[in-house]
Each structure stands twice: as structure tokens, then as C-alpha cells.
Amino acid sequence: MTGVQRLLETGLILCGALAIFLLTALLTHSPADPGWSQTGHTQDIENAAGAIGAWFADILLFALGIMAYSMPFVVAGFGYVMFHRPRQLLSLDYLSLGLRLIGILLFLAGTTGLATLNLAEVEYYSAGGLVGDVITGAMLPYFSLVGTTLILLTFVLTGITLVTGLSWFVLIDRIGAYTIATITWFYMTIKGWFSGLDSESKTKKSPSKTKQKQITSAKSNAEDAFDDHSDTDTDGRNANPSIWARMGSGIAGLFFLGKSKAGRAERSEATDDVDDWDELPLGREPMQSEPDDLPSISTRTEPEIDEDTLWEDLDDDDLPFTPDQPSKTKPAVAKPKQFAKKPATLSAEGRPEWVSELPSIGLLDRANRTSNPISQEELDQVSRTVESVLKDFGVDVQVAGVQPGPVVTRFELDLAPGVKVSKISNLSKDIARSLSAIAVRVVEVIPGKSYVGLELPNKNREIVRLSEVLESESFAKSGSPLSMVLGKDIAGKPVTVDLAKMPHLLVAGTTGSGKSVGINVMILSMLYKSQPEDVRMIMIDPKMLELSVYDGIPHLLTEVVTDMKDAANALRWCVGEMERRYKLMSALGVRNLKGYNQKVAEAAESGEPLKDPIWKPGDSMDEFPPELEKLPYIVVVVDELADMMMIVGKKVEELIARIAQKARAAGIHLILATQRPSVDVITGLIKANIPTRISFQVSSKIDSRTILDQSGAEHLLGQGDMLYMPPGSGVPVRIHGAFVDDHEVHAVVGDWKARGRPNYIEEILSGDQGEEGLLPGESGDPDGESDPLYDEAVAFVTETRRVSVSSVQRKFRIGYNRAARIVEQMEHSGVVSAAGHNGAREVIAPKPPRDL
Numbered sequence: 001m002t003g004v005q006r007l008l009e010t011g012l013i014l015c016g017a018l019a020i021f022l023l024t025a026l027l028t029h030s031p032a033d034p035g036w037s038q039t040g041h042t043q044d045i046e047n048a049a050g051a052i053g054a055w056f057a058d059i060l061l062f063a064l065g066i067m068a069y070s071m072p073f074v075v076a077g078f079g080y081v082m083f084h085r086p087r088q089l090l091s092l093d094y095l096s097l098g099l100r101l102i103g104i105l106l107f108l109a110g111t112t113g114l115a116t117l118n119l120a121e122v123e124y125y126s127a128g129g130l131v132g133d134v135i136t137g138a139m140l141p142y143f144s145l146v147g148t149t150l151i152l153l154t155f156v157l158t159g160i161t162l163v164t165g166l167s168w169f170v171l172i173d174r175i176g177a178y179t180i181a182t183i184t185w186f187y188m189t190i191k192g193w194f195s196g197l198d199s200e201s202k203t204k205k206s207p208s209k210t211k212q213k214q215i216t217s218a219k220s221n222a223e224d225a226f227d228d229h230s231d232t233d234t235d236g237r238n239a240n241p242s243i244w245a246r247m248g249s250g251i252a253g254l255f256f257l258g259k260s261k262a263g264r265a266e267r268s269e270a271t272d273d274v275d276d277w278d279e280l281p282l283g284r285e286p287m288q289s290e291p292d293d294l295p296s297i298s299t300r301t302e303p304e305i306d307e308d309t310l311w312e313d314l315d316d317d318d319l320p321f322t323p324d325q326p327s328k329t330k331p332a333v334a335k336p337k338q339f340a341k342k343p344a345t346l347s348a349e350g351r352p353e354w355v356s357e358l359p360s361i362g363l364l365d366r367a368n369r370t371s372n373p374i375s376q377e378e379l380d381q382v383s384r385t386v387e388s389v390l391k392d393f394g395v396d397v398q399v400a401g402v403q404p405g406p407v408v409t410r411f412e413l414d415l416a417p418g419v420k421v422s423k424i425s426n427l428s429k430d431i432a433r434s435l436s437a438i439a440v441r442v443v444e445v446i447p448g449k450s451y452v453g454l455e456l457p458n459k460n461r462e463i464v465r466l467s468e469v470l471e472s473e474s475f476a477k478s479g480s481p482l483s484m485v486l487g488k489d490i491a492g493k494p495v496t497v498d499l500a501k502m503p504h505l506l507v508a509g510t511t512g513s514g515k516s517v518g519i520n521v522m523i524l525s526m527l528y529k530s531q532p533e534d535v536r537m538i539m540i541d542p543k544m545l546e547l548s549v550y551d552g553i554p555h556l557l558t559e560v561v562t563d564m565k566d567a568a569n570a571l572r573w574c575v576g577e578m579e580r581r582y583k584l585m586s587a588l589g590v591r592n593l594k595g596y597n598q599k600v601a602e603a604a605e606s607g608e609p610l611k612d613p614i615w616k617p618g619d620s621m622d623e624f625p626p627e628l629e630k631l632p633y634i635v636v637v638v639d640e641l642a643d644m645m646m647i648v649g650k651k652v653e654e655l656i657a658r659i660a661q662k663a664r665a666a667g668i669h670l671i672l673a674t675q676r677p678s679v680d681v682i683t684g685l686i687k688a689n690i691p692t693r694i695s696f697q698v699s700s701k702i703d704s705r706t707i708l709d710q711s712g713a714e715h716l717l718g719q720g721d722m723l724y725m726p727p728g729s730g731v732p733v734r735i736h737g738a739f740v741d742d743h744e745v746h747a748v749v750g751d752w753k754a755r756g757r758p759n760y761i762e763e764i765l766s767g768d769q770g771e772e773g774l775l776p777g778e779s780g781d782p783d784g785e786s787d788p789l790y791d792e793a794v795a796f797v798t799e800t801r802r803v804s805v806s807s808v809q810r811k812f813r814i815g816y817n818r819a820a821r822i823v824e825q826m827e828h829s830g831v832v833s834a835a836g837h838n839g840a841r842e843v844i845a846p847k848p849p850r851d852l
Contacts, residue, residue, distance in 0.1 A: 008083050015079025022060075023072035025053030029061065036062065065129030066115050067108065103162025109135055110155030117149060358528055363747040364467035364740070374404050374458065382435075386411055386454060389434045393427055395419055400451055405490045406462035407721060407736040410443070412451040421452055428715065441715040447731060455490070455734065457717055464720070466521055466740040469494045470528055481530035482633055482669065484522045486694075486724060487737040495724070495735050499526075499635065499671070502692040502727050503664040508677035508707040509696025514720035514737055516546045518696065519639060519673055520745055521738045523550065526635065527748060530555075532756070536632045538574070538764070540567045542643040549745055553752040557634070558764040564647040566765045567638075571655040573764045574636060574668055578659065580614070581631065581666040587613035593667035597630050633667045641674040642681045653683060660689035677707045693725045695732075708732055766809065766816045789814065793822050794831055798848055803832045803841045 030046040035058025047054035060068035113135040116128030126133050139148045383399040390397050396416040403410040421444045432440040443453030469485040472494035482499035509515040532554040540561045541547035551560045561567045590596045603610045615625035645652050695713040698704050704713035720737030797803045809819040826832045833842040
């Protein structure tokens with residue numbers, strides 16, 4: 001139990017005890033007890049709460065009259081709010097708090113005044129207490145009884161609205177809807193009763209026809225009563241219901257009729273404000289009044305998701321419109337939360353084909369704008385404070401401009417002639433102390449301006465949601481399949497980057513700085529921008545927690561790698577794939593992967609597809625070289641580089657450096673993340689080949705200089721606050737990273753899993769990379785008999801009487817290529833037979849005799 005939870009529980013206990021104490025004192029109050037308004041009695045105190053309780057009861061009854069009995073419930077309610085909703089108490093701004101206090105005062109004034117005017121005295125106290133007597137005494141001479149009553153009622157209604165946020169217009173609409181529904185129900189009940197009497201009189205004449213008419217009549221009545229609610233049961237079971245059955249069905253449909261009209265009106269207003277159909281929550285049907293160019297629900301390929309689970313973390317006030325409640329007439333069957341699995345279709349070559357549409361934005365949480373923007377008066381006040389603080393330290397500056405952002409506000413300082421920028425940089429901690437700020441960052445150079453930037457954290461920090469950044473214009477216009485969103489800049493504008501132009505990314509930050517959330521945002525951005533045929537991924541997750549959630553999506557080339565020895569094999573495979581792609585591009589005369597894919601597509605459209613120029617007859621069982629196909633981009637994501645280098649060793653650094661040096665044109669890109677930005681992890685060889693870096697909050701200046709080659713990352717605020725170093729620029733850009741929750745990641749991953757199965761390449765982890773990337777101890781000699789393990793492999797096969805490439809590979813812990821060459825040489829030597837139609841082989845050589 002944390003300290004905050006202890007305080008909250010203590011406060012709840014104190015409020016509950018105080019409420020019980022006040023309620024006991026008020027209920028057992030005796031006019032003879034001594035209190036605030038009278039003294040001098042010597043008999044025993046009759047109040048169950050004692051002398052203190054009698055004193056408090058006397059004060060409350062004298063001041064508020066009959067409204068004093070509501071005070072214990074107010075105290076208990078405050079304890080409940082403080083314990084169950086502490087975040088709402090902390091997030092209250094001065095405006096909302098002031099409005100609620102004004103509402104409480106208006107409510108008390110109105111109720112006490114009305115009690116004084118309309119109720120008799122309580123014992124010898126006025127029904128409205130001293131407050132009600134003063135208010136009515138001041139208003140009656142000027143407004144008379146009717147005017148005073150009207151004004152006091154206005155006070156009560158206004159106070160309730162200010163305190164609770166209740167809308168009286170919505171309440172009136174609901175009452176009207178329920179009234180109309182009740183009248184309609186009575187009308188349909190009476191109509192059904194008379195139709196039932198007529199049907200009973202005609203049953204003996206034509207039973208079959210009468211029964212059919214009753215069924216038709218029941219269906220039409222249900223359609224008229226419940227207004228296009230297709231879920232209402234109108235089958236043959238209700239063909240001849242009794243009056244009590246009709247009454248039950250009418251009560252069941254009463255709630256729907258009241259809500260259907262109001263719900264349709266709210267939905268129509270909400271959909272007018274939505275520009276994209278994907279912004280609507282899943283499971284909604286399009287309105288009849290919407291244009292025909294919008295896609296229908298029946299043609300969309302989105303998975304079926306439970307709306308209650310999708311929106312369970314949001315309040316109704318946080319949504320762009322009120323979500324529909326599920327129909328109560330649906331079968332009450334408990335269904336686990338799952339995505340609708342679509343049968344995976346295979347192409348002619350045996351590869352899975354995926355749905356062409358991308359996931360819906362509705363899978364992500366909507367932004368909740370609860371914090372109020374900073375007013376101009378507050379900005380002017382802070383500007384004057386900054387000028388006076390710097391003047392106290394002997395620096396003469398003027399605030400030339402202010403840029404308020406979602407997390408921090410930048411003040412542009414115009415320095416006096418002769419003032420050096422380094423003087424302000426050295427005073428950053430003193431400025432933070434004087435302004436009572438967590439940290440202050442000094443931006444020495446602002447591109448395009450002659451000012452110095454001073455970034456101060458806002459009082460109310462705004463959460464940047466991934467959904468609002470993905471819906472931005474910059475991400476929509478970005479045509480690259482490797483487009484990624486990072487968050488919002490200092491001015492609140494969405495930031496979208498292209499991994500293909502970086503071409504590799506290095507991310508660093510301490511634990512809890514938002515590094516893993518940032519990696520998830522980058523991955524989800526590519527999942528919202530590209531199909532599996534455009535981008536494939538290799539994910540290396542030493543923690544086995546952060547990236548394992550993506551296991552099973554069709555973008556993966558292999559399972560999420562958690563063993564660091566397999567991670568070394570995956571990097572070796574990337575090196576071999578890079579070399580193979582360079583040979584293909586060199587043979588076709590193109591310079592990069594985009595030109596290669598374009599040339600392959602043009603040849604396929606012309607009807608003359610290109611053949612593989614580097615194919616050799618021994619490479620496969622095909623008689624002719626295969627056709628060239630589109631090559632996807634490959635993104636390698638490493639969540640913890642330090643752990644991988646610690647386990648595997650120096651070889652990983654060489655592989656990473658080799659990929660970073662050459663893999664850009666081949667379409668292979670790296671995203672490396674580490675929480676230990678030291679020089680033994682982020683070496684000079686890696687930094688030289690990865691110019692694009694992102695630094696979250698770090699602990700010291702040394703770590704900031706290691707990742708960014710300059711200080712500043714130690715002054716970040718954490719929780720997604722980052723410095724982004726673009727390629728070809730030495731000036732970092734401050735960005736407030738987008739936030740994505742775990743359930744949002746699971747929703748998007750589940751959506752992609754429902755669209756198709758992944759096509760894993762087993763050679764990535766087994767080490768089948770050819771001679772360019774052989775595992776340690778492997779030989780590149782094509783002659784299998786010269787392999788030092790050949791004799792041992794023959795002895796193993798003849799002893800076990802079973803042969804397969806995988807068994808030899810597992811037994812001697814070698815790569816697939818080497819094991820396959822050994823088995824083929826056994827076939828040429830007559831040890832084993834040729835592979836059958838199912839790939840099985842038989843051992844021909846006799847079993848060696850055992851030594852006696």
C-alpha cells in the first residue's frame with residue numbers, strides 16, 4: 001500500500017465517521033441541551049453525540065434549518081469522491097472548482113429560502129435557518145412572494161447544474177420520449193387486446209388463415225411500436241400472445257423506443273462532425289441519410305469487436321458521441337473477447353494473401369481534452385516573471401514571443417547586446433528553482449530566429465493520443481510505407497517521419513522515460529500505413545515482454561526473437577539478404593529497392609516478367625529460373641541493444657555496422673533501442689553509421705552527449721518527452737511522444753491476426769545464409785564428403801536408421817545448408833536413398849556391427 005493510498009483510506013474513514021457523528025447529533029438533538037444559541041441548563045445532555053454533538057447540531061439547525069440534515073450526506077459524498085476518484089480531484093482547475101462552489105452556495109440559498117417560505121418551524125428554529133430568513137427578508141419587499149419563489153427556484157436549478165453538470169434540456173427530452181413511449185405502449189396494448197378478441201371469434205371458422213393473420217398482425221404491430229428495431233422477436237412463437245405477454249413485450253420495448261429517437265439524433269449530429277468513416281466506432285451501421293459513397297458495414301473487413309470492451313475505459317463525456325448500448329433482446333450468451341477469424345487464402349505460390357484494407361482508427365482510444373488551454377493573461381504573467389528572474393541574475397532580456405504546447409511552453413528571449421547565450425545555459429538550474437519548475441531547458445539556437453528559447457513545463461500536462469496523431473494531415477499525405485508518427489512538437493503540431501530517409505534509428509532513454517511506448521507507437525504507425533507485402537519485420541526482444549505481443553501478425557518474417565543467439569542468426573540472415581538484393585539490383589541496373597520494385601512491376605504489366613538473373617541450376621529443383629517478385633522493406637527492431645551485445649558479444653556490433661553501412665539501398669532498416677546509452681553499447685562505429693537518434697530522458701549530461709553529441713536530454717520531463725535528431729541536422733527537435741495503451745496494442749494486433757497468418761522463414765533463426773553469413777565452425781566447401789562431420793553423420797544415420805536434414809542439423813548443431821549438403825553427399829555415396837514424393841529417405845547402408 002502506497003502513501004497516497006493510505007492517506008485516501010484515512011480520509012474516507014474520517015469522512016465516514018464525521019458523517020455518522022453529525023447524523024447522530026442531528027437526529028437526537030434536544031432543544032434543552034446547551035449549544036451555541038443557548039446556555040444555562042444543568043440537567044444531563046440528551047444528545048447521543050454528547051456536548052460537542054449538541055453544539056454542532058445547534059449551529060447547523062440555527063444556520064440552515066431543515067437543510068442541516070443534508071450535511072452528513074454531503075460529508076459522506078465528499079469522502080466517496082476523494083477515495084474513488086482522486087484523479088478528478090487533482091485535475092480540477094480553478095474555474096471548475098469555483099463554478100462548483102458557486103453552485104453549492106446557490107443551491108443552499110435557494111433551498112433554505114424556499115424552506116422558510118413554505119415549511120413550518122423545526123422546534124424553535126426557522127425551517128430555512130438564519131440563511132433562509134436573511135435571504136427571504138431581503139427579497140420579499142422587492143419581489144413579493146411569487147417573484148421571490150421564482151428566483152429561489154432558479155437558484156436551485158442553476159446550483160444543481162453547476163455542481164453536477166446535469167442538463168435540464170436532456171432531462172426534458174428523455175421525459176418526453178418516455179411519455180410518448182408510454183402512450184404508444186398503452187395504445188398498442190389496447191389495440192392488441194381488441195385484435196385478440198376478434199381473432200378468437202374467428203378461430204373456429206378458418207384456423208389456418210386466422211393464425212397467419214395473427215402472425216402478420218403481430219409483426220406489423222411490433223414494427224410500428226418499436227420503430228425499426230429489427231432485434232425484436234416477431235416469429236411464430238408470439239403469433240397469438242396473451243394480454244400479459246403483450247404487456248411484457250411492450251415493457252421490454254419501452255426502453256428502446258425512448259432511446260432510439262434520441263440516440264439516432266445524437267448519432268446523426270455526431271457523424272456530421274466526423275470527416276472519415278474510419279473514425280466511427282466499430283459495429284455501427286451507416287445512417288440512411290448518409291451519402292452512397294460511404295462504405296457499407298457488410299463490405300468492410302474489420303473484425304467484430306465488443307464495443308463495451310473497446311470503450312470501457314472512457315466516460316460518456318469523453319466520447320465524440322454516446323455509444324449505442326447493446327440490444328437487450330439479443331441472446332444472453334457469454335462470448336469471450338475475440339476477433340472474427342477469416343479463413344486465410346493462399347496464392348498460387350502457396351503464400352498467404354492478406355486483406356487490402358488497413359485497421360480502423362476506432363481501435364484506438366480517443367483524445368480526452370479535459371485540461372483548459374493557458375490563457376493569455378497567464379502567459380503574460382509568466383513572461384514578466386521570467387524577465388524579473390533573469391534580471392536578478394544580471395541578465396537583461398525581453399520575452400519576444402511565446403509558443404504554448406501540450407506539455408511545455410517555449411519563451412523566446414531577446415538578449416541585450418553583449419549578453420552571451422552560455423550565461424543563460426549555466427543558469428538553467430537556478431532559473432528552474434526560482435520559477436518552481438521541475439526542469440528548465442535552454443535552447444541556444446532556434447532555426448530561423450535570433451532568439452534564445454526557454455522551455456518551461458506546463459502546470460497541466462496534456463496526453464497526446466496516438467489516434468489524434470494518426471488522423472493528422474501529415475501522416476495521411478505521407479506516401480511511404482515506412483512512415484512513423486512520433487507525437488507533437490513544441491507548438492502542438494503532429495510530427496511524422498520517414499524511416500526510409502533516416503535510414504536507421506537509434507533510441508535511448510532511462511527506465512520509465514517512455515522508450516518502450518515510443519517503440520510501440522513507431523510499430524503501430526507502420527501497421528497503420530503498410531501491408532505485409534510492403535513491409536516485413538524482425539523483432540528482437542530480450543525482455544520477452546515488450547514486443548512479444550506482436551507475435552503472429554502477418555508482417556513478421558519470423559517469430560519474435562527472445563534468445564540472443566537466435567538474434568545473432570537473424571542479423572546474419574539480414575546481411576545475407578542484403579548481399580542477395582544487391583546482386584539482383586546490380587544485375588537489373590537499378591540503384592535502390594524502389595527502382596527494383598518499379599522495374600519488376602512494369603515487366604509484369606507488360607506480360608514479360610523478369611527472370612532471376614543470379615539463379616543457378618543447383619539452387620532449386622526448378623528446371624528454369626523463377627520469376628522475380630516484389631521485395632518488401634525489412635525493419636529490424638531491437639528493444640534492448642545492451643543486453644544483446646552483452647550476451648552475444650562483439651560480433652553483433654560488426655553485423656549491425658555492416659547493415660547500417662550498406663543496407664539503405666537494399667531496403668533493410670534498423671531501429672535500435674537501449675536504456676544504457678554508454679560508449680561500450682553505443683560505440684563510435686554504430687554512431688557513425690546511424691545519424692538519426694532519439695533521446696528520451698537520461699540521467700546525466702554524459703549520457704545525453706553519448707546519444708545526441710550534446711547536452712539537453714537530462715532536462716526532459718519523462719513520460720514520452722523526447723529530443724529528435726533528424727538526419728543531416730545537428731539541432732535536436734523537442735517532441736512530446738504519443739501515448740498508446742496496452743489494450744490498444746492488443747486490439748490492433750488482434751485485427752491483423754484476423755486478416756491472415758504470417759509466412760515465417762525458418763532459415764532466419766536456423767542460420768541458413770549461405771557462405772556470406774555462415775555460423776561459427778561451418779565450412780563453405782560445397783563437397784559434403786570433405787566436411788569433418790561427414791563420418792560422424794553417417795554413423796549417426798546408420799545407427800538410428802532414420803535420416804533427415806533437420807535431425808542431422810539438431811544432432812550436430814549446424815546450419816541448414818551444411819546439413820543439407822551432408823545428406824545429399826550421403827545420397828551420392830549410396831548411404832541413403834533419394835527423396836521420395838513426400839521428402840522421406842531410407843537408409844540403404846547396413847547397420848554397423850557393435851564392438852565386442
